[in-house]
Amino acid sequence: MFSGLMLNTWIAATAVAVIAGVTGFFAVLRGSTFAAHAIPNGAFAGAAGANLLGFNPFAGLAVFAVAGALGIAGLSRRARSDVATALTFVMMLGVGALFVSWSTEYAQEAYSLLFGEVFGVASDEVLPIVALGVVSVAAIAVMFRPLMLSSALPEVAEARGIKARRMDLAFLLVMALATSMTVPVVGALLMFSLMIGPSAAARSLTARPVLAIGLAVGIALVTVWTGIVVSYQTNWPLGFFVGILGAFFFLAGRAYRAAARSLRPRRA
Amino acid sequence: MGHLLRYLFEPGFFSSGPVHDALAVGAVVAITSAVVGVFTVTRGQSFAGHSLADIATTGGSGAFLIGVNQFWGFLAFGAGAAAFMEMIGVQRRRGRDVATGVVLGAALGLAALFLYLSTQESSTTGASFTILFGSIFVLTSSTIPALIVSALLALATVVVLARVLLLSSLSPDIAAARGVPVRAVGTAYLMALAISVALSAVIIGAVLSTALLIGPAATALRVAKGPVRAAAVAAGIGVLATWLGIVLAYDSYYWPPAGRGWPVSFFVVTLIVGSYLATYLRPRRQRAVPETLDTEHACSVA
Numbered sequence: 121m122f123s124g125l126m127l128n129t130w131i132a133a134t135a136v137a138v139i140a141g142v143t144g145f146f147a148v149l150r151g152s153t154f155a156a157h158a159i160p161n162g163a164f165a166g167a168a169g170a171n172l173l174g175f176n177p178f179a180g181l182a183v184f185a186v187a188g189a190l191g192i193a194g195l196s197r198r199a200r201s202d203v204a205t206a207l208t209f210v211m212m213l214g215v216g217a218l219f220v221s222w223s224t225e226y227a228q229e230a231y232s233l234l235f236g237e238v239f240g241v242a243s244d245e246v247l248p249i250v251a252l253g254v255v256s257v258a259a260i261a262v263m264f265r266p267l268m269l270s271s272a273l274p275e276v277a278e279a280r281g282i283k284a285r286r287m288d289l290a291f292l293l294v295m296a297l298a299t300s301m302t303v304p305v306v307g308a309l310l311m312f313s314l315m316i317g318p319s320a321a322a323r324s325l326t327a328r329p330v331l332a333i334g335l336a337v338g339i340a341l342v343t344v345w346t347g348i349v350v351s352y353q354t355n356w357p358l359g360f361f362v363g364i365l366g367a368f369f370f371l372a373g374r375a376y377r378a379a380a381r382s383l384r385p386r387r388a
Numbered sequence: 389m390g391h392l393l394r395y396l397f398e399p400g401f402f403s404s405g406p407v408h409d410a411l412a413v414g415a416v417v418a419i420t421s422a423v424v425g426v427f428t429v430t431r432g433q434s435f436a437g438h439s440l441a442d443i444a445t446t447g448g449s450g451a452f453l454i455g456v457n458q459f460w461g462f463l464a465f466g467a468g469a470a471a472f473m474e475m476i477g478v479q480r481r482r483g484r485d486v487a488t489g490v491v492l493g494a495a496l497g498l499a500a501l502f503l504y505l506s507t508q509e510s511s512t513t514g515a516s517f518t519i520l521f522g523s524i525f526v527l528t529s530s531t532i533p534a535l536i537v538s539a540l541l542a543l544a545t546v547v548v549l550a551r552v553l554l555l556s557s558l559s560p561d562i563a564a565a566r567g568v569p570v571r572a573v574g575t576a577y578l579m580a581l582a583i584s585v586a587l588s589a590v591i592i593g594a595v596l597s598t599a600l601l602i603g604p605a606a607t608a609l610r611v612a613k614g615p616v617r618a619a620a621v622a623a624g625i626g627v628l629a630t631w632l633g634i635v636l637a638y639d640s641y642y643w644p645p646a647g648r649g650w651p652v653s654f655f656v657v658t659l660i661v662g663s664y665l666a667t668y669l670r671p672r673r674q675r676a677v678p679e680t681l682d683t684e685h686a687c688s689v690a
Binding site: 148151153154156157198199200202203205206207209210211213214215217218221307309310312313316317320356357359360361362363364366367370371374 | 439442489500651
């Protein structure tokens with residue numbers, strides 16, 4: 121389980137979990153759950169296009185993820201953001217459907233892009249994944265304070281001269297960056313569960329932001345590691361375990377909060 | 389004139405049975421999605437609408453696994469998820485989105501498992517593609533009556549509930565004060581949404597059914613005044629986009645590069661997004677929040 125090829129899997133999956141925990145926390149806090157779903161999923165079209173033209177799929181993913189972030193941010197200027205997200209997203213998927221229909225042998229690869237192929241991480245893929253992970257975590261760290269303020273208290277942030285739109289675009293771009301590296305590993309559909317489940321659970325456990333980010337990363341790591349072990353044993357797809365564990369942790373967090381709330385009056 | 393028609397419609401377009409079925413079912417589904425979509429956009433539930441489609445995918449792949457027609461799988465999972473979302477749903481929009489996201493994540497995990505299991509059995513990956521992106525030309529005629537009946541059911545639900553639904557969408561407090569059972573209305577609406585999403589999932593695929601739901605409605609709400617007109621315009625845009633998409637897909641059979649035809653879903657999505665973007669070309673009207681109806685309408689319908 122810890123042999124050469126599997127070592128790549130462990131490193132890549134760990135990097136993915138860290139990045140998912142950090143960006144997911146802000147996605148949940150800002151209420152951009154839909155964008156967190158749309159960007160990785162839409163980016164899959166880019167991989168299909170790159171495959172068609174003979175480019176590196178990472179490049180296609182990155183281009184489409186960034187284009188998606190720009191599209192969502194651009195349309196949101198004059199439309200409601202959920203509508204903007206939905207329309208950008210379906211457009212990317214429509215193009216993806218076109219690309220897939222053009223290429224003949226893409227169906228299998230489309231499946232692995234959507235649902236991930238964590239046991240097939242090549243050695244030369246590990247370095248770019250870790251590097252992009254470091255870059256996106258660093259980007260979040262650099263804009264931590266303004267991002268935190270504009271997510272939690274948008275009015276106060278605006279009063280202090282933090283442009284909400286610019287912050288939104290910056291965050292979406294970081295998410296796009298993170299996505300382009302994670303999609304080939306856990307798959308577009310499951311990257312999303314890894315971002316939302318652990319972060320939502322962490323948010324119901326604590327209100328302190330730094331602690332919550334730490335918890336989100338921790339829960340994401342536990343989810344992915346458990347998923348890899350069980351998936352290795354059973355041969356069932358990793359995505360299944362990630363999705364189910366994410367929901368489990370969310371419900372556990374909710375139950376904990378409900379219990380804490382019902383106990384508090386008695387103590388007082 | 390005859391030449392032009394020949395140019396627009398490839399020979400055999402009007403005599404093809406699958407095309408007839410596609411045009412008829414496409415229109416019914418487009419109208420249902422568009423009308424339901426007006427409320428989805430007004431209520432700010434685009435994400436829920438999209439999630440129901442994705443969750444329906446899980447049902448579709450489950451149905452494929454046990455050998456039942458996909459539509460029943462779409463419908464069962466969509467309705468189940470709608471009920472579950474309403475159950476754990478929180479009033480605040482952010483909390484609701486997170487609850488939606490978690491349900492969606494779990495459902496996608498299940499979809500991965502179902503698809504994996506069915507590839508184990510039949511070694512075809514084409515199934516996942518059909519489920520996600522749909523194929524309007526392979527409707528089995530036995531499901532068509534079921535499709536149309538459930539579309540009418542969803543449409544009737546929304547039309548009957550229109551007034552209270554609109555009021556409780558725009559101003560839940562006023563609605564509750566007037567004795568509207570806001571939660572029951574919300575649940576009924578989510579059920580109608582689940583049905584219409586399951587329908588369009590059959591037509592253009594689970595992933596792209598969001599386009600039919602959100603696109604025409606968002607466009608209509610930008611150009612039409614009042615809910616009734618918006619619903620009519622949305623239905624018109626939806627039907628036009630679907631029909632034109634079918635015609636273009638049929639024509640594209642000999643187009644480069646593959647010579648196998650371009651997917652219907654691509655054309656439908658492009659036409660819908662294009663029509664939405666076209667509304668930006670119009671001079672802006674004085675309206676505080678676009679894509680929504682204001683409380684003035686809420687009071688006028690109440």
